[in-house]
Amino acid sequence: MGKGKAIAGLVLGILGIILGFLNGYFSIAGLPIAIIGLILSVVGGKQLRADGQSAGLATAGLVLGIIAVIITAIAFFTCGLCIICANAL
Numbered sequence: 559m560g561k562g563k564a565i566a567g568l569v570l571g572i573l574g575i576i577l578g579f580l581n582g583y584f585s586i587a588g589l590p591i592a593i594i595g596l597i598l599s600v601v602g603g604k605q606l607r608a609d610g611q612s613a614g615l616a617t618a619g620l621v622l623g624i625i626a627v628i629i630t631a632i633a634f635f636t637c638g639l640c641i642i643c644a645n646a647l
Contacts, residue, residue, distance in 0.1 A: 560605025560616070563598045567619030570595025574626030578633050583641065585633035592626035599623055 570591050577588030596619075603616030 560602045560609060561611070563602030564606060564613065564616035564619055565602075567595045567597075567599030567602055567623060568615055569619075570598065571619050571622030571626050574630055575622060578626055578629030585630050585637060586642075588626065588630035589634055592623055592630050595619060596623035596627065 574588045574592030574595055577584040577591065580588075599616045599619035603613040603620065606613040606616055
């Protein structure tokens with residue numbers, strides 16, 4: 559059960575990084591995806607450790623999730639807010 563969450567966290571972390579580099583509207587979608595990936599990696603890692611299994615996928619997902627949150631947050635605040643403001647006028 560924990561392995562599926564760890565894999566999902568890893569995939570969402572990778573997707574968050576990709577969306578963060580695309581900027582604009584994609585960074586708006588990338589931030590929640592990266593945060594969900596972080597949460598799934600943490601929960602999956604705890605379940606894997608409790609079962610006595612290796613939590614390598616969860617650790618990789620956690621690292622990629624943190625990187626994705628940083629990249630998408632920077633892209634959102636530099637590009638995403640400008641796009642939202644320009645469309646509001």
